[in-house]
Amino acid sequence: MLEIGTKAPAFELPDQNGEIHTLEEYKGKKVVLYFYPKDNTAGCTKQACGFGDLYPHFQEKGAVVIGISKDSVASHKKFEEKYGLPFTLLSDTELSAIQAYDVWKEKNMYGKKTMGVVRTTYLIDEEGVIEKAFGKVKAVDNPKQMLDLL
Template identity: 45%
Template sequence: MKFNTGDLIPDFEATIQDGSTINLSQFKGKKVVLFFYPKDNTPTCTTEACNLRDNYKEFQKRGYVILGVSTDSTKSHQKFIDKFDLPYDLISDPDKKLHELFGTWVEKQMYGRKYMGTARSTFIINEEGHLENIIEKVKAKEHTNQILS
């Protein structure tokens, strides 16, 4: 990971599912849950996304904005949102700019084969834009509790 707790996160611009752009700075005054996940419509990613969806009202009540990030296309994100009724935006990061900024594009290994992929991790950014917490061992079914505890 490239950031430590307390670090000021640089403002960034990103494209969401409808093709529009957002900036981190537009969420000043709110806490931001920035969760990086490998792929739309895969079992663990769907479980994680739906866990956040099912607790969305609690996040809103506590002043949080949720943003998911993967390398999938905006079209894939829109289908994922529609299929699972996700109430938050998903950032499309095909050029891996955000992944590189946050250090989440890493070498992984499966069945002895090495490849590059997304490290499932979540960054909680406070109202002033400072990193409040990093969750590196994300538990998809318990992710809300990991964030809010």
């Protein structure tokens, strides 16, 4: 996990509509940047829907929510449409942001070691500096946890 008080790594990734986004374009707003393993899995769906349900409250507080996984743009589009997600989902198939934010880790699933995204959420301030960092977050609790921080 990256240290609090350090500059958040820049990224340039396509969203669920294929449009490119950079961290720089969110300057002046707080950014809740969350990394998740996979679209349409139980935990990831709960987390995304939680952020979706609370999204108007994030907007009221001048914050944006961005989800990043290694899923494709097409996968993100289906995920967004299926659950009516009102926020940006970025596709990082090359793992550039995932590795820059130090969330690509060895995982142990049923005794089998694999590499994957560890569910992690960063709060980035208006100047692009990491304000808070949470590793191994609980998918269901994370959206409210982040809203309470704002």
